[in-house]
Amino acid sequence: MPIGVPIEFAGVSKRFGAVAAVNDLSFTVEPGRVTGFLGPNGAGKTTSLRMLLGLVRPSSGTATFGGVPYRQLSNPLTTVGAALEAASFHPGRTARHHLGVYAAAAGLDKARVDIVLGKVGLSEYADRRVGGYSLGMRQRLGLAGTLLGDPGVLVLDEPINGLDPEGIKWIRLFLRELAAEGRTVLVSSHLLSEVQQSVDDVVIIAKGQLVHRGPLSSLDTEQVPHVIVNSPTPEALAAALTAAGLSHAPARAGLLVAAGDPAQIGHIAFAAGVEISVLHRQETGLEDSFLSLVAGGGER
Numbered sequence: 499m500p501i502g503v504p505i506e507f508a509g510v511s512k513r514f515g516a517v518a519a520v521n522d523l524s525f526t527v528e529p530g531r532v533t534g535f536l537g538p539n540g541a542g543k544t545t546s547l548r549m550l551l552g553l554v555r556p557s558s559g560t561a562t563f564g565g566v567p568y569r570q571l572s573n574p575l576t577t578v579g580a581a582l583e584a585a586s587f588h589p590g591r592t593a594r595h596h597l598g599v600y601a602a603a604a605g606l607d608k609a610r611v612d613i614v615l616g617k618v619g620l621s622e623y624a625d626r627r628v629g630g631y632s633l634g635m636r637q638r639l640g641l642a643g644t645l646l647g648d649p650g651v652l653v654l655d656e657p658i659n660g661l662d663p664e665g666i667k668w669i670r671l672f673l674r675e676l677a678a679e680g681r682t683v684l685v686s687s688h689l690l691s692e693v694q695q696s697v698d699d700v701v702i703i704a705k706g707q708l709v710h711r712g713p714l715s716s717l718d719t720e721q722v723p724h725v726i727v728n729s730p731t732p733e734a735l736a737a738a739l740t741a742a743g744l745s746h747a748p749a750r751a752g753l754l755v756a757a758g759d760p761a762q763i764g765h766i767a768f769a770a771g772v773e774i775s776v777l778h779r780q781e782t783g784l785e786d787s788f789l790s791l792v793a794g795g796g797e798r
């Protein structure tokens with residue numbers, strides 16, 4: 499049974515010219531747990547994962563597996579399994595052939611191919627051409643590839659993106675199973691709702707900076723009051739709130755504002771000459787907490 503090691507980001511930054519894609523990021527991902535690496539599009543998730551996997555050099559800081567940078571691991575494929583973008587497969591190859599090529603190139607035992615195909619539920623399709631696979635089957639095949647070396651750490655970028663409800667249900671259970679086996683599982687997503695049912699911990703970034711980390715339950719801010727407000731001129735409303743120093747985020751019924759008193763919001767809107775169509779208190783759910791955290795993220 500593989501033993502997962504912690505993933506550690508220590509003061510990791512990356513600049514692309516004038517853009518601070520990632521800014522002084524520090525957090526640890528524990529073995530035996532599924533950790534959601536969350537943030538809106540462009541927050542810096544992919545850049546962070548690419549640095550972790552030695553594909554991009556950090557401007558400063560270190561990202562390591564059990565204290566060792568990816569490029570210095572003695573057996574990278576048996577330590578870390580990673581899927582960074584939707585894998586492309588040769589459509590004419592079967593799943594078994596595809597994984598066999600990988601296993602041979604990496605010097606892994608060929609028997610692993612059938613083991614991982616079984617693990618992701620593709621055994622009965624192993625000899626079909628990948629060109630005929632559904633998106634869900636391709637995702638499973640991509641995951642099978644990450645498991646070939648039986649690694650203790652899994653790093654998966656948006657593995658749930660584009661899956662149908664059955665595929666989502668399957669992958670949730672699968673991620674849990676991998677963590678229960680003692681592996682370290684880091685899964686990125688731009689939607690909390692997508693991973694909420696499969697993660698134990700969350701690391702949330704916005705504009706390249708850490709805005710929250712901890713157990714999923716730490717996002718449950720029922721005690722923190724919020725106000726929902728809407729207007730026929732939402733841009734003017736948002737500008738008035740920003741000018742008043744209140745952070746806000748888009749929500750289903752309007753804007754979610756981190757404030758306790760609806761009358762305060764009414765006053766701000768009135769003073770700015772903004773008409774209000776909705777105004778009420780709201781006990782926040784996890785998704786709202788997430789949106790409000792990423793809306794309040796630092797400056798790039």
Ligand SMILES: Nc1ncnc2c1ncn2[C@@H]1O[C@H](COP(=O)(O)OP(=O)(O)OP(=O)(O)O)[C@@H](O)[C@H]1O
Pocket residue numbers: 514517518519537538539540541542543544545546688
């Ligand atoms: N090679 C690059 N050159 C210049 N800028 C880049 C490069 N890669 C990323 N960036 C910028 O860095 C920021 C973070 O991008 P990144 O792709 O890491 O975010 P993300 O959270 O993974 O978003 P998404 O989910 O959309 O991929 C963005 O502003 C992006 O435009």
